[in-house]
Amino acid sequence: MFETVSSEPAEPTDIVVLDGVDKTYTGGRSVVHALQSVDLSVRSGTLLAVHGRSGSGKTTLLNVIGGLDRPDAGRVEVCGLDLVSASDAELTELRRRSVAFVFQGFGLLPMLSAAENVEVPLRLQGITERRERVEELLDVVGLGGRADHRPNELSGGEQQRVAIARALAADPQLLVADEPTGQLDSRTGAEIMKLIVAVAAERDIAVVVATHDLSIIDDADHRVELQDGHVIAELTP
């Protein structure tokens, strides 16, 4: 009898599953159907790019996927948690441990250095051995020499690198990035996208990126286009 030991990498798993998701905003007499019957899934180690015109529902979709907002109908499962029935405490825990965010405006704390910004999620998780981890993360994003710089002493591209290092600090399963290159020139934006794609593949993280800019999503594994809250096109290169 032989014991078989598999050297195959682990099967990719669905980190995000949306099934028939609707989200409607009602204010006064206006009703906005921001998401309508959206179905999609994102596997570990792959990147989904969401594009569409302004107002098409990209941020709403990312907020629902990231557990920042709840849908009105449909099923949303993220990292194995049903976000429709999850308690507020479970959503907070999901955002602290499993989902990381990168925003257009970087979202760094201005009074803290690059290293201290990256340290924040580690502190929130109660991790005491932080120094080496922060150094390693700043090296991963190519900013080893800028650990002591505050955000206003860094370029936009460098600030976004710090934000990516901070996002990776919590060792997330899912990275949600809303227009991460929106404030960067096209070359820096392309470098930032390449970095996001590389770290996602290396660390087996699922990534969802919203963008207006089609040129920066060439590296995406999947793309969906939104129009008035509907998915109108899907492309898997």
Ligand SMILES: Nc1ncnc2c1ncn2[C@@H]1O[C@H](COP(=O)(O)OP(=O)(O)OP(=O)(O)O)[C@@H](O)[C@H]1O
């Ligand atoms: N809190 C809210 N209350 C009411 N309507 C909202 C709210 N948030 C978004 N909307 C509406 O929902 C629709 C989708 O908005 P969303 O921000 O998701 O679009 P977007 O594709 O991200 O746009 P942009 O590219 O300009 O950021 C828009 O018509 C918007 O006006």
